[in-house]
Amino acid sequence: MxxxxxxxxxxxxxxxxxxxxxxxxxxxxxxxxxxxxxxxxxxxxxxxxxxxxxxxxxxxxxxxxxxxxxxxxxxxxxxxxxxxxxxxxxxxxxxxxxxxxxxxxxxxxxxxxxxxxxxxxxxxxxxxxxAELEPLNGESARIEQFAKSLFEIESALVARLEAIAEVDDRAVRSLIDILNKDEAAASVSTALATYKLHLSEVQVPRAYRPGAKSKKSLLSKLIYQVTKSSPDTAAAFSKKMAAALDYPQSIQIKPPLFAVMLRPSVTLTVAEANCHFGILAFYQAYQLMNAAAHAGEYPSYPASLVLANAKDLARFLSDFFKVICDSGSVLESGKVPEMS
Structure with a gap:
């Protein structure tokens, strides 16, 4: 800076x-x-x-x-x-x-x-x-870091769903059906293959930018769930997401402040809450990346606010990624996907 x-x-x-x-x-x-x-x-x-x-x-x-x-x-x-x-x-x-x-x-x-x-x-x-920065696209906004983090998280999520589906694809079926609700029915294997192909076509992770309406990206489909949902509806979806991911209950992640502002009224388990924080964080990063791409349409903000927001979101995305990568057995099979 x-x-x-x-x-x-x-x-x-x-x-x-x-x-x-x-x-x-x-x-x-x-x-x-x-x-x-x-x-x-x-x-x-x-x-x-x-x-x-x-x-x-x-x-x-x-x-x-x-x-x-x-x-x-x-x-x-x-x-x-x-x-x-x-x-x-x-x-x-x-x-x-x-x-x-x-x-x-x-x-x-x-x-x-x-x-x-x-x-x-x-x-x-x-x-x-x-001080005020250029609207949401300065170095403090950390847009490239968010892009890389989202790409890594999406890769980890797809790998974990694939590992779970190999054990029991019925565990993933419910989530896939929700994500593909407005599309032609697709098998679990076909949906996961589509998500993997999309990721393989990304050449520069730090330039990755998911779109809320993409039909080929798992992360885009998760973000879309937030765009069309109330906090309670998004929380209900998070229950399905936690079950499909066999998300661990042992580690509670500190949510980003944005997620606290959208706290639902329903009670969630540790795993469900982490998934709820996750999709809200994905949505937050997606909106910040959109704002940075159209910086002229937004006002400037104090540098301390932009930086604090970026640090808070970056910290959560890092924690979420670690939990996905370091979590325990998949459906008690002992098979954990290897993710970098």
Whole structure:
């Protein structure tokens, strides 16, 4: 992610010429980060590295800011050689900003390169809470990661259904009938062969994008169940899905927040709940991928929100995949499909 572009994309408050942003280094060298975002021009971005115990108490917030400015007097004085109209001070810290982001007055020293000696009202805002990305298609959205995860999960699901069908295809029959409800009847083996052929034709997993109306993709058919269902109806389908997959009851996966918002009123077992979370996560990823593909039709959102949502969904998809791959016996036969 280009932090400098992120900062430049943050809208200015009306009539403001100075603003203060907080940037957590996230394990990156603060010195390197400062070098990357430093910018001289009509809009100056001046990074200052926080090396002392400041910004701990909200009562001393502006006093700490004044002290930090004094600690970096030489860097600010150098700006007197630059013609500029706006100044962004970026405080680079190893920690997150935990204090309230309220506006407060601060008296600038006489030597300050802009508005010196005057009292100005500023607030310290977190870069990632304030900045807005390009609509849902920036690096933080992790679209390619979702595509690869969905491809791997679909491959694992098809392999597991195939292994179960080899033991008893009646266990899979009910699920296949639901998925093919609006199509001509097909045997279990024919349906699974169609799903496998579809996956074999995918050349680049990180570019995989299931469609809710595809008749050849298992994942697309699972997503379609969500598009036409209420939370309770989707939960009822999840019971069939859990039974067909012989889904393990021993591991409960933490759901993505999106799935919590669509929690059904019916009671589900651990396996059924995991499958319900799963199809909702597939649907969430599908919608995010669609939004990224048509980015101009959607507004921008705070970078922290986009990133947190992506991390939450990516974590669930990874957990769901591991459970499918590492689960126990298939219909108590001891035969577990090998999946990469």
């Amino acid at each position: 280009n932090i400098k572009n992120l900062i430049n994309g943050i809208p200015w408050e009306e009539d403001a010429s100075i603003r203060v942003l907080w940037l957590k280094a996230e394990g990156i060298s603060r010195t390197q980060l400062a070098s990357d975002i430093n910018n001289y021009g009509e809009h100056v971005i001046l990074p200052v590295i926080l090396r002392s115990a400041l910004f701990i108490s909200s009562n001393a917030l502006m006093a700490d800011l004044a002290k930090l400015i004094s600690q970096h007097e030489e860097a600010f004085l150098a700006l007197k050689e630059v013609q500029f109209t706006r100044l962004t001070i970026v405080i680079i810290s190893n920690d997150s900003l935990s204090l309230p982001q309220a506006s407060s007055p601060v008296c600038l020293p006489q030597w300050f390169p802009i508005l010196g000696g005057r009292e100005v009202t500023v607030r310290i805002s977190d870069v990632f809470d304030t």
